[in-house]
Amino acid sequence: MPYLPNSITIILGISTLITVILYIREYFLRKKDASSLQKISISTKQKSIQLLNAAEMAETQIISDSNYITQKLISEYKTQLQSLIETSGKSITSSQDQLIKFIANLQTRSDTLEKTSKDITEKKINDLFERLENRLSDFLIQAENKTTTSLELELKASRELIETYKTQQLKLIDENILAMMEQTLNIVLSKKLSLNDQLDLIYESLEKAKLEKFIV
């Protein structure tokens, strides 16, 4: 670029100059700002240190106040607690006594009740057994009577049946015995009777007819 136009060189120079000026200005401004900031920060620090100190003092105060109050509260609490404990202990003791008494009373009452209920139960059981016994004996007597009656009826019916059968059989025999006998005699005698025997029997029949004067 040996031969740049002069305007451009001028422009470049101007711009460079402006830039430098601006830079320097900015530098000083910043420095000023920095110093102001530094001052501010220093004041802020001081204030904060003051505040801190105040706070420390307040804190100390508060802590001491609180310790005192705490101690006071603790003592009060202890006292109240102690009294409360005592009261509670007394009430517990009295309650315990009452409870013991109550339990003893309950025990007595339950013993009495138990005894009474036992007596009642025993009595009821005895009554029950007695009734059961009576009813059982009544039932057994009734059952025995019924059984006896039914057995007697059965026996009577059986006897009657036997008698009926016997009578029927005898009647059958009565009706048939002569036929059986005739048949038997027919079979036996007609084979075993000789001609002479037959003739003798015929002669007997004829004699009988003569005696009765059947043939006149």
Add this chain to the structure above:
Amino acid sequence: MNEILNIILKDTYSLSDLKHRLNILKTYIVQNLFGVDQSTQKQPAETDLAWLKSLSPAFFQNFNKDNTYQLMSELDKTINQLKTLTIYVAFEPDSYSLILMGKYVRKTFSQPEKTTSSTNFPILLDIKYDPSQIAGCALVWNGIYKDFSLRSGILDKRQLILDSFKKYLR
């Protein structure tokens, strides 16, 4: 005619025998009187021949050509009027038994001594077979039946027999 019948009935005891013998007699007399060819006729049985031979010649003289048939028809009529005793017996008697029975009946129920009337002929038997009699006999006379057999005896003593059987029943 009664004499002829009496002679015939002398040893004829049953009605069936009587009828049979009358037939034999008739045949024999007709053969002898009228000379029928014997070869064509049936020969009588030996018993019948024996009976015919037992008849006396005088008996046969009662018959001649004129009266034979008349006598025979009268004999038939008279036979039907003869008294017959029906006997029911339990067996079938043979001829000998029949004779014995007949003799016994005539002896037992004998007619009065010979009278002047010749109308009393001996009793004739009519034998019938009835096995239900068991033994003994039942008789029918003049239309009346009476049982004299063992069966009747059992029926009469039925109750006694039943009572004796009942002793064995419990």
